[in-house]
Amino acid sequence: DAGVTQSPTHLIKTRGQQVTLRCSPKSGHDTVSWYQQALGQGPQFIFQYYEEEERQRGNFPDRFSGHQFPNYSSELNVNALLLGDSALYLCASSFTLPNRNTIYFGEGSWLTVV
Amino acid sequence: DQQVKQNSPSLSVQEGRISILNCDYTNSMFDYFLWYKKYPAEGPTFLISISSIKDKNEDGRFTVFLNKSAKHLSLHIVPSQPGDSAVYFCAASEETSGSRLTFGEGTQLTVNP
Numbered sequence: 001d002a003g004v005t006q007s008p009t010h011l012i013k014t015r016g017q018q019v020t021l022r023c024s025p026k027s028g029h030d031t032v033s034w035y036q037q038a039l040g041q042g043p044q045f046i047f048q049y050y051e052e053e054e055r056q057r058g059n060f061p062d063r064f065s066g067h068q069f070p071n072y073s074s075e076l077n078v079n080a081l082l083l084g085d086s087a088l089y090l091c092a093s094s095f096t097l098p099n100r101n102t103i104y105f106g107e108g109s110w111l112t113v114v
Numbered sequence: 115d116q117q118v119k120q121n122s123p124s125l126s127v128q129e130g131r132i133s134i135l136n137c138d139y140t141n142s143m144f145d146y147f148l149w150y151k152k153y154p155a156e157g158p159t160f161l162i163s164i165s166s167i168k169d170k171n172e173d174g175r176f177t178v179f180l181n182k183s184a185k186h187l188s189l190h191i192v193p194s195q196p197g198d199s200a201v202y203f204c205a206a207s208e209e210t211s212g213s214r215l216t217f218g219e220g221t222q223l224t225v226n227p
Contacts, residue, residue: 004157031213042118042203042217043158090157091139094213103213105150113124 004093004106007031012112013081021109025093030076031055031102033061035090037108043090050096059109078111086113117141118206120218128226133191137204140154144206148215149178149189150223152201161202162189194225 005024013019025032025095031050035043045058049068063079072093088108095102119138127133137147150158163221164171164178164187172180177190191198204218 033213033215035215035217039121040219042120042205042219043215045216056211069150078195081222092213092215096212103148103160103215105159107155 004091004104006089006091006109008105008109009107010096010110010112014065015081015083016028016114017081017113018077018079019081019111021078021089021111022108023074023076023091023093025072025091026104029093029095030072031094031096032068033081033092033103034076034093035088035092037088040082041089046076064090080095081113082111086111115140116219117144118204118216118218120202120204121222122212122221123219124222124224126224126226127194133189133194133198133223133225134192135189135202135204135223137187137189137192137218138185139206141188141206141208141216142185143208143210144216145209146204147178147187147205148207149176150203150205150217151198152203152220158203164189179185191223194223196227199223199225 026062033048034046037043052068065077066112090108091106148163149161152158157190162176201220203220205215
């Protein structure tokens with residue numbers, strides 16, 4: 001049973017560029033959340049997708065957008081990259097009505113903006 | 115506004131002794147609390163949780179205590195093992211927000227042999 005898988009694992013982008021990160025949830029999970037973890041900080045909630053719609057959003061600008069596909073996989077897009085967007089981006093999957101223990105995280109995508 | 119805070123960035127203990135990691139929160143709407151463990155190059159993995167209707171939850175070597183009046187929780191690891199060395203995150207959620215988690219900054223635990 002595959003857990004949460006994310007790609008790519010590492011990438012380097014130039015300031016001003018756009019990036020797309022991908023996530024496949026754990027089998028049977030239908031809800032995907034994205035988090036940003038800057039160095040030395042805890043993960044910060046970006047947004048959550050369920051039924052292909054954004055259901056909740058954290059305090060992130062509109063440069064951060066996402067998508068969920070019919071197979072529950074998800075993408076995180078960041079436009080007009082800033083140096084401060086350099087971070088580990090974590091995807092978490094869960095059921096719609098969670099036992100809140102059943103939130104699983106992927107290994108993350110390391111984004112470096114230069 | 116940091117709603118979940120872990121005031122100790124690091125903690126070092128000897129193998130076999132007790133590790134106590136602390137977490138404070140400010141949002142009274144939080145009703146469920148979780149601890150995650152994170153190794154380098156891996157995602158956070160769930161360790162133990164506690165609902166606000168309880169004040170203690172135990173799972174093997176790990177025990178979480180919740181003091182709602184103080185808005186404080188702690189994770190006890192007894193006995194500590196070198197393999198426990200990792201970053202520990204405290205997280206909280208509100209019932210109405212489901213699986214949305216608010217994390218603390220993390221505490222790096224080092225267990226010395």
